[in-house]
Amino acid sequence: MQPARIAPRDRLIVALDLPSVASAEAMIDRLGDAVTFYKIGYQLGYAGGLILAKQLAGSGKKVFLDLKLHDIGNTVARGVESVAGLGATFLTVHAYPQTMKAAVEARAGSGLKVLAVTVLTSYDDTDLHAAGYRLNVSDLVEARARQAQALGVDGLVSSPEEAAALRKIVGDQMNLVTPGIRPAGSASGDQKRIMTPARAIAAGADYLVVGRPVMEAADPKASAEAIHAEIAQALA
Numbered sequence: 688m689q690p691a692r693i694a695p696r697d698r699l700i701v702a703l704d705l706p707s708v709a710s711a712e713a714m715i716d717r718l719g720d721a722v723t724f725y726k727i728g729y730q731l732g733y734a735g736g737l738i739l740a741k742q743l744a745g746s747g748k749k750v751f752l753d754l755k756l757h758d759i760g761n762t763v764a765r766g767v768e769s770v771a772g773l774g775a776t777f778l779t780v781h782a783y784p785q786t787m788k789a790a791v792e793a794r795a796g797s798g799l800k801v802l803a804v805t806v807l808t809s810y811d812d813t814d815l816h817a818a819g820y821r822l823n824v825s826d827l828v829e830a831r832a833r834q835a836q837a838l839g840v841d842g843l844v845s846s847p848e849e850a851a852a853l854r855k856i857v858g859d860q861m862n863l864v865t866p867g868i869r870p871a872g873s874a875s876g877d878q879k880r881i882m883t884p885a886r887a888i889a890a891g892a893d894y895l896v897v898g899r900p901v902m903e904a905a906d907p908k909a910s911a912e913a914i915h916a917e918i919a920q921a922l923a
């Protein structure tokens with residue numbers, strides 16, 4: 688079920704959820720060769736992180752820009768064109784048809800892959816209903832995955848809880864990228880749909896996104912290496 692094309696150590700994507708480029712650079716130094724793939728989201732992106740993203744990509748690390756774009760199609764397309772020049776591997780957009788269509792068209796010819804965020808991993812059914820949706824999480828994730836696939840989106844962001852069902856729907860052509868990863872004993876924080884690294888890989892996730900369990904660890908490098916070991920064991 689797991690695509691052989693992904694190097695095992697690239698399956699861990701560490702979220703650089705930090706307040707400044709200086710703190711991110713210190714963390715990258717500390718993590719060294721334990722991390723090959725970094726995610727930059729709102730916190731660091733709005734604090735100079737897009738320049739860091741370009742430098743990281745230029746230095747041989749892989750970069751996931753988790754910008755979760757959602758706007759009118761023209762604005763999304765122009766934004767994606769700008770992001771395509773940064774050398775990132777992945778960019779997120781919210782899984783709305785106009786947004787996904789614009790992003791896919793705008794990334795054509797670049798190396799950038801567009802990921803659609805299906806339903807945020809901090810949401811459960813109650814949260815979705817409070818936001819005005821009638822569907823439950825699993826049905827909305829699946830409906831959005833089908834739309835994303837039909838529109839040519841490169842991958843999906845979901846909880847690992849949905850990974851097995853999504854694999855059946857989209858096969859192995861779309862990347863399944865899963866936040867909501869919590870090694871045994873880690874605090875869940877605001878995440879509501881979580882799994883351990885080993886269970887997420889066994890469920891069919893391609894990439895595991897991990898932030899606080901690494902960023903807040905006493906020894907972040909040891910934490911990342913422990914996740915790699917769990918991934919390797921699950922793949923064996």
Ligand SMILES: O=c1ccn([C@@H]2O[C@H](COP(=O)(O)O)[C@@H](O)[C@H]2O)c(=O)[nH]1
Nearest residue numbers: 702728806807808866867896897898899
């Ligand atoms: O549905 C989603 C989409 C994105 N994220 C991002 O992943 C990391 C998770 O961080 P943790 O500290 O491991 O919870 C964070 O940057 C989110 O913005 C997500 O959690 N869920």
